[in-house]
Amino acid sequence: MMETIANPLKGRHFLTLADFSSEEIVQLIENAIDLKKMQKQGIAHPYLKGKTLGMIFEKSSTRTRVSFEVGMNQLGGHALFLSRNDIQLGRGETIPDTAKVLSRYVDGIMIRSHEHAGVEELAAHSAVPVINALTDDFHPCQALADLMTLYEVKGDLKGRKLAYIGDGNNMAHSLMIACAKLGVDCAIASPQGYEPKQEIINVATNIAQDTGAVLIITNDPKTAVEKADAVYTDVWTSMGWEEEEEVRLKTFQPYQVNTELMGYADKEAIFLHCLPAKRGQEVTAEVIDGPQSFVFDEVENRLHAQKALMVALMGD
Structure with a gap:
């Protein structure tokens, strides 16, 4: 072999x-x-x-x-x-x-x-x-593993939809690009003021025009998750932003991935997280430890x- x-x-x-x-x-x-x-x-x-x-x-x-x-x-x-x-x-x-x-x-x-x-x-x-x-x-290594996981579970990638809910950080940036490259629709939902960087949105948008992928940037998590094949989140306070944690906890609360939010996704949708996770903040234990979660396959x-x-x- x-x-x-x-x-x-x-x-x-x-x-x-x-x-x-x-x-x-x-x-x-x-x-x-x-x-x-x-x-x-x-x-x-x-x-x-x-x-x-x-x-x-x-x-x-x-x-x-x-x-x-x-x-x-x-x-x-x-x-x-x-x-x-x-x-x-x-x-x-x-x-x-x-x-x-x-x-x-x-x-x-x-x-x-x-x-x-x-x-x-x-x-x-x-x-x-x-x-x-x-x-x-x-964080391109993580995004590569994420798309590998989606491919293993769903059997194909093009035309699928991944929804990322939370901070428009390095993970959001790499997922936008990875999805755009492989023809996966990508919806990013972040609070106002925490969206991905515009120059990286522009890069992903240009790539998506060539592959047919749809890129959505929104402040509404329900819109992002609608009919998604995968729902993804990350910690609300990444390394280096600890001094903002108290403010972020309040700002991001409506962006928690819970059973209600997962209900807007496709009924066969999977849950992904790059880890480490904070249960009770960006995701509930019911979701990350439930049957839709593939976070340890992803790991x-x-x-x-x-x-x-x-x-x-x-x-x-």
Whole structure:
């Protein structure tokens, strides 16, 4: 089965899904499903034997760190954890110098950071692929796993509808782009003043014009959820916005995903969340722990989607 895994993206960076064609994203999803089957069947798949991934973390993480480390191990490679405070980047070494140094040691760099511009600068000076594992503006690895999950459950993607309810954050941005690329209608419902960034809405809108996807930006969660195949939410207070938590709790209360709101979606709709979740805030326990919830399948798919990504970017 080793020869079934395609490698169309070798040497490229993975900063946002806007940089990849619909066909390339579909290929990544199909490869991820193949890798998942291999892992479930106990079939060894050491596509990255002898390879090393350097992982820079400027933000704390559970799923990202574990999935990338385990993924590299299953692929026969090695993952090296690099906290900002453990490397010279945290003491003033420049991003270009950091990129050039790491490029001499590792075969790929994964970074979980704040400013997206910093990740772009890292990629501009890196001789090896750079993977964006989260910035304040984008979370493409999560979106890739999300669309993989929707594909597994529904059997197809084009013409489906995903509704995202909550803060117009990095998750909303990446989902808009991912859906637009794959012909999935996407509705984003956020409180006034918390909508996605207009420049990213423009990017997703332009992509959707080519694929036929419908993009809706609204302040009404019921409008967004109507006839949706998947309902998605995220925490109301992302990392870095803790000082706004009290205000956000009041502002976002009408945007809670509960049984009543799920009732406006398709009767076979699934619930998705990138986690961690705060039950009783953005989602009720009844929904996230109920039969419509696929959040832990989604979590598992981070592993397989990222393995497919690493093989494509770093494999021989």
